[in-house]
Amino acid sequence: MTIWRPDPSTLKRPVYASLAEQIARAIADGSLPDGTQLPVQRKLADELGIAVQTVSRAYEDLARRGLIAGETGRGTFVRSLRREPEPPYLPERLNELIDLSILKPVCEPIHLERMKQALGRLAQDVPASALLSFRPNVVFPRHRAAGAEWLRGCGLEISPLNVTVTNGATAAQTIALMSTAPPGSTIATEAIGHHTLTPLATYLGLNLVGIPVDEDGMVPDALERACAEHDLRAAFVQPNVINPCAILMSEARRAEIVAVARRRDIALVENDVLGPFVERRPPPLARLAPERTLYVTSFTKIVMPGLRIGYLAVPDRYVAAAANRHLVTMWMATPLMAEIASDWVTDGTALDLVRWQRRTIHARHRVVSEALSGIAYRSHPESLHVWVPLPETHSEAAFVAHARAQGVAIAPGQSFRIGEAPIPPSVRISLGSTDAAQLRTGLAQVAHLIHAAPEPALLAI
Incomplete structure (x- = not known):
């Protein structure tokens, strides 16, 4: 039986993320069945012409996502059927990625200052109870x-x-x-x-x-x-x-x-x-x-x-x-x-921070309207995210994987499906999980991927 191998010609920067996505897609489509032993890191690095450290980072990423597991003295294996659902967001923030996957408010120094002040007051007058x-x-x-x-x-x-x-x-x-x-x-x-x-x-x-x-x-x-x-x-x-x-x-x-x-x-x-x-x-x-x-x-x-x-x-x-x-x-x-x-x-501190957040999210929505001009999406001026239906030509899982390979993490719509009925391919994009400049860059990349014809390898997973 032919053992599946990643295609080095489709690797993109960051290479470790691109390699991890290739392996993840192979697991999803059955090319790498449960229990399959993955190549030793050095051997795979030699085959692909990349550094061992790059393969190691890809394996670490896949292990964090629950897709593979290492066994001491035996090697690395595709993890048996996952019993736990995979969250729509990145479990850890990776420096190379613009993370638009996790839903959170905008946070700036004002938040740290208010909390430091609160902790200082509490230290001076904490109730015994x-x-x-x-x-x-x-x-x-x-x-x-x-x-x-x-x-x-x-x-x-x-x-x-x-x-x-x-x-x-x-x-x-x-x-x-x-x-x-x-x-x-x-x-x-x-x-x-x-x-x-x-x-x-x-x-x-x-x-x-x-x-x-x-x-x-x-x-x-x-x-x-x-x-x-x-x-x-x-x-x-x-x-x-x-x-x-x-x-x-x-x-x-x-x-x-x-x-x-x-x-x-x-x-x-x-x-x-x-x-x-x-x-x-x-x-x-x-x-x-x-x-x-x-x-x-x-x-x-x-x-x-x-x-x-x-x-x-x-x-x-x-x-x-x-x-x-x-x-x-x-x-x-x-x-x-x-x-x-x-x-x-x-x-009144809580309400003051709510008002600050509301003004900031309004500004983030103005960034969205510019970056996603001409693209249909669902939002509200006070939502912390936007919901973007994908063109019929795009596979949702492939689109999310391609965006991540291009340095942008977004949440797949299927993560929010309840029940067996299918839902249209879509993605959720958080507006508060990074700064405004990175949000603009990430949205521009998403818009580019929506407008571009999908790569043949990414049409389906």
Whole structure:
């Protein structure tokens, strides 16, 4: 049997990244089946006429992505079938790449300065309970009150007793799903949705149903059908522009989703991590259906990535369940981070940084409109990303691989697919993960690849 080898004539700079992508494509299309032993690094370097260090870096990149694994004394092998999903973003930042794959806010020296000031104040006046207590009810009354104040800015009027302080949105989402859907039950979400929801549902023993989306978000009639067919317990909805397609769901559509939830008596988990960031937004689902909606928001996407604190607003019927599930999974949020978040909510720092981020993202969208002129894409002035459908002539996986070989990392649309229904080839591009100059350069490269005819080797994977 002929053993597959990389084609040296198609290697591009940076060579290690190009080599890694060739091997990744060969694994994806079956040319390198699971368990195949890869060539010894020095031998492959000699065959390709490149440095051993280049092959070593390519293998290291593939190992980080979970595609290969080394075994002491035996060699390097294509990893057996991956049991864990590959994230849409780069797990590590590589210096040679312009990383537009990970969704994050713009960060500049102002953020470091504000955090240093907060840590200085905390060092001088840290509450004893933040360091010495095991009891959440002793630690968090002030933080819940600050959470209720922040949630008012998100459009909710809620008692502090209904606020759970969490270590960010992911923790809040986990608690919400555990509180509304027991293992073995089914939940619905957008067919192009949250990329961590699929593995999270798997770990929690939940079944996921993808609901089609249109220009206004989740389709109510499709949700109604899913309720009839699957005995749904909850729907996970992202009505504001954090969803991959950057859709801001209208108030009328929100009311229709709420009507279905009430007719079918299902819970709603509303993921609104942008909170007050989107200025002219309709009222949250949690305001339209407060009796059944668990509302999630946090600071990491709009204030600062390192401020890993979130709020889960919980209806009365789920308060006890949410409290117990928080205890058994995380016990309580990190008190020191909660102290900083509460101080920033009450003294206005958090909202000041939100306004700064909004102005900066508006400027980033102006860069996008220039760089992607003539290319159809989905966005919103206050989305942290854009969603770019690809021409029919391009394979999505090949396009992402080609962009990376050209020095730009972007997120493949398939990473956001929920369920088995195919979605059109697309990519998500983050606007805050690098500086404005690199964003402009990366977008120019993406535009060039869209306009160019795809290389024959990249038509399909």
